[in-house]
Amino acid sequence: MAEYPTGIGTSTTDSISLLGHDLASELLGQISFGELAYWLATKRRPTPGQLRVFEAVLVSLADHGFTPTAIAARLTYYSAPDSLQGAIAAGLLGGGSRFLGVTEDTGQFLHDVVLGLGDTDAWTPAEWDDAARAAITETRASGGKIPGLGHPVHKNGDPRTPVIIGIAEEAGVKGAHLELFEAIGRVHPEILGRTLPLNGAGVAGAALADAGLPVDLLRGFALLARTAGLIGHLAEERENPIGPTVYAEVDRNAVYEP
Amino acid sequence: MAEYPTGIGTSTTDSISLLGHDLASELLGQISFGELAYWLATKRRPTPGQLRVFEAVLVSLADHGFTPTAIAARLTYYSAPDSLQGAIAAGLLGGGSRFLGVTEDTGQFLHDVVLGLGDTDAWTPAEWDDAARAAITETRASGGKIPGLGHPVHKNGDPRTPVIIGIAEEAGVKGAHLELFEAIGRVHPEILGRTLPLNGAGVAGAALADAGLPVDLLRGFALLARTAGLIGHLAEERENPIGPTVYAEVDRNAVYEP
């Protein structure tokens, strides 16, 4: 007989259990949605510090204005206003390598390096700088790119980056991933020959990793955050749509090239 | 020249503004993800009471175990593990009329009735009962169904319902939608001839409406909550998959019927 294992939840006629707790008496009204999202993804309840960083990172990732994914969601809603779920899904489907991927790529890159560093608990900034130099040099030698560096708009520094690092510090969860990311920020100019900002998507990946979230699921948290942003865009599209204008402009300025 | 209006955010080289506030100095670390989601959807910052109800409702809606949508997301992940966004999107696409729709349907039903009631601020329970009787009778007469009534498992009462109502009461946001929903719970047996529980999806819709969220977007909040649940399911699917078993069982027990 086939069995379907799960540790998420169970229910009986009279009760619903979620993550081993009674939903009604132990969870509702007692944990935030952010806390539940962390817990569901990891099967561990976050510490207050981890939760503080997690909520801050979700807030930082929720919206980025008129991104291609937000525009795609709005156009989908314009075409099929009967299916809100379809418009949100369309917006999430752009959460791939080019846009939302930076968070996951940065977290995984840092994680791979950190795994090879041994015990870094008592490391000085200079030791982190050495590790960062080695990682950058090696990545470049094999033709790779350092994720989390550079931003098309915030060329002098992404305003989210120092704030997220500060929150992690205050919350006591700043760890190896953020240390390494900061060191990359310090040493990359001497290797790459130019100074690039540590971007907000990258610091989000580093901070989520330090906050105990699995690096191979980081894209998922970017998608969760973005779902809130997409609902905002679709709420606005109902009142003050841009979909018809985007369509009209593209159609009007189409140029036939055989 | 085409213009694309938005009130969500703007950014300059040095700053990011979200909902009229500086993201880095005014929002990060200072509001929860739930608060931002509310704010993005309504362009209004929630009161502490509204936020408490909103977070509780999101927690109540995040997971329902092995729903068809969770199974669909897991099967999609099994087929295309390279695209987490695709698996989440597939899970959300089931958020339509039959499953996730109850929250929105209940909120809209109650809202439509409430709009016709005039000033109900000083109403007694008996007055709410009369309004509920009229609404049920009229809906039945036109062949409609009362949304939010009944549950396939929690036949004696959905354990979420009294807790959500209690939180709304404590938070000072219990209003006309929950009053009417409770009254429906009291009077429907005398009209329908049987006693059905007020279900958790329905009370979620009523509570969200009382917490100031737009009734025609309620499905969106159910989808946001469910995104967290889907990430939990996909995290579990990575470790302890059910997708291959579902596939094998369906395939093995397929019966050809020309």
Add this chain to the structure above:
Amino acid sequence: MAEYPTGIGTSTTDSISLLGHDLASELLGQISFGELAYWLATKRRPTPGQLRVFEAVLVSLADHGFTPTAIAARLTYYSAPDSLQGAIAAGLLGGGSRFLGVTEDTGQFLHDVVLGLGDTDAWTPAEWDDAARAAITETRASGGKIPGLGHPVHKNGDPRTPVIIGIAEEAGVKGAHLELFEAIGRVHPEILGRTLPLNGAGVAGAALADAGLPVDLLRGFALLARTAGLIGHLAEERENPIGPTVYAEVDRNAVYEP
């Protein structure tokens, strides 16, 4: 023991059966993809005439240039080039009420009327005109719209319409749905007070219904046709992208409206 009935296909170690035929020896190279699509949807093999109309209608629906759904697919591809399936899915998700829905709406509208007409085999054009007048008048009286009428560009007549009707006539499958649709084209000016073209999406719905396809699945055939169009758009997006320009234009012309 649970069973999963299907009449689509079965396979053994040595053979694959599809729709009751051996795939390798009876179908491959012997039927067109269009024929298989018809057969899968209906479990009936089309007559040559039905197939001719079906293929022509799919060709007529495959592309409509820079529609909102094509733009959404291209933007999704630009954001997540690693997931072609996500970009196609995003494009299909706009196949709802506003754009692709006309084909299904027209087919269903005509079908509902036709069901009430009795035996129309020997009807004269004048009899069809009477039926059309009654249907338009009744629909208008109940506040409804006649689907399939009007086009934002082809104001003097949609060039697809007479050709599709001609193909159906030649193929011997012109039936009650197209007859009624043509009659609506003739008589609506006297009732509506203005002359609107019978549009290509509408005639597609009428022709598919006459070709024996189920009217409650017509949207599916529009989606199938559009999948081919979306692949064309994405192939072009790889070579000569518009996604970056759409994004840049919307972002550059964003206007903050608090």
Add this chain to the structure above:
Amino acid sequence: MAEYPTGIGTSTTDSISLLGHDLASELLGQISFGELAYWLATKRRPTPGQLRVFEAVLVSLADHGFTPTAIAARLTYYSAPDSLQGAIAAGLLGGGSRFLGVTEDTGQFLHDVVLGLGDTDAWTPAEWDDAARAAITETRASGGKIPGLGHPVHKNGDPRTPVIIGIAEEAGVKGAHLELFEAIGRVHPEILGRTLPLNGAGVAGAALADAGLPVDLLRGFALLARTAGLIGHLAEERENPIGPTVYAEVDRNAVYEP
């Protein structure tokens, strides 16, 4: 002023042009849907031989019974019957690396090898065998897998494979990709130490490449074919659903593992 280039289509008040031809007078009723799909993807009209292979391959890929993607589409339709496009999109989203990817992976693998072979027009089978040996050996040495080999059910040979090859031969489009694929089929046992069938998804990729389709879009054609299959599954789900049974079985046999 932004411009949006496209070579797919244009329209004026009186005409619609598609791929440089008048849709109404030159295409409708004169080309099959398969021919249009080929043409849209490549901007080249297929030769009769190329079209014959393309249609046969689409037929071979359209359905594979109760695959995870078909089950996911059915579950989505069960949850949200109001959105056929959502159910089809959910089914396509599983078209990733594990299932539908084989067609593209095989086409690309063969293409990469073929590009390095120089002029193979007059090659003998023995020369192809040598090239196949080299490709397999090199791929294995770098830890890679040979795509298109092996099948969980058709262990003695996939019945589609010889038929597709035969059609390509007859149609005069058998070229380097199929030659190399056949050679892999002949020589792999001596290198891998066991005999695996050339599977249907792999031969589809080889045949599409020989038929002139771009190897980096082959997944798209698998998705197009599968769209027809999904419509068949959803048509069947309306009449004789399996979604409720899948849901009930998984739910009933859920085992809580904390």
